[in-house]
Amino acid sequence: MTPFSDHSEFAACQPNRDELRQRLATAGLRATTQRILILESLVVLPGHPTAEQVHRQVAATEPTVSLGTVYKTLDSFVAAGLTKRVASAEGACRRYDSDCTAHHHLYCTDTKEIIDYSNPELDALIREFFASHGLGNFQPHSFSLHIAGSRTSS
Template sequence: MSHFHDHSLPEPGHLRTRLAQAGLRATRQRLLILESLLLLPGHPTADDVHRRVASQEPSLSLGTVYKALDSFVAAGLTRRVASAEGSCRRYDADCSAHHHLFCTDTQEIIDFRDPELDTLIQGFFEARGLQNFQAHSFSLHITGSKLAGEKIIK
């Protein structure tokens, strides 16, 4: 699943294909919402997506954006990511295996990948043998503060 890190405009045909592969009809509204989700930096909220889409389609309601985003989550096109307090839902168009660092000062959510950490977590749970539970995936949500001037290695 590709993610447009450079925030360039995705090809309309590519968006239609992604929706079709997820089993969703490629309506104009869904295309606009998916495009916005892919182009907005970071992990946008439904409000962020709605603001961007409303500039092109003023009649599109926030409720429609939520419904579309929920259908994208159900279809595996995006993931829901909670803020540290869990008060607002944010969305991540990158569905590859990764973790999130949440900065309580800036409210920024930063993607974090570490194959060594993943191996440690898998080994830990294999050794524990969770009763009546089969883990399929995992994602850590780590809360803290970015240090001024420090670059986070993703």
């Protein structure tokens, strides 16, 4: 991943259904048609889609899938470690990230987009800070920053 990523490179490629089945199986989930369609939509939609956006994508192929099913399926994906839930700064909707690698999120308050950000130097600084300052009776295992701001012209 480059330091900045908006997931747009994923929208251009259609995931292999066998690969999606394998991802579900590895996560301990049965590869039902609905789960495959929901996972496929999550992977191909740009950015960090909402459940409603995933539902619209899935409904184009399978109109009988309800929004409730999409929410429940996405929650099961989060519980299985197949995806992550990402808070949006406005807090009004849940958004999902199919990229489970360690990275941070930059939230543009003007465009409402969430941009992935990865920087090993920043990660090292955060680890060093908590190693030297501690958190009382708490041991962090992972971390992700969510930084709100606005895009600049340069």
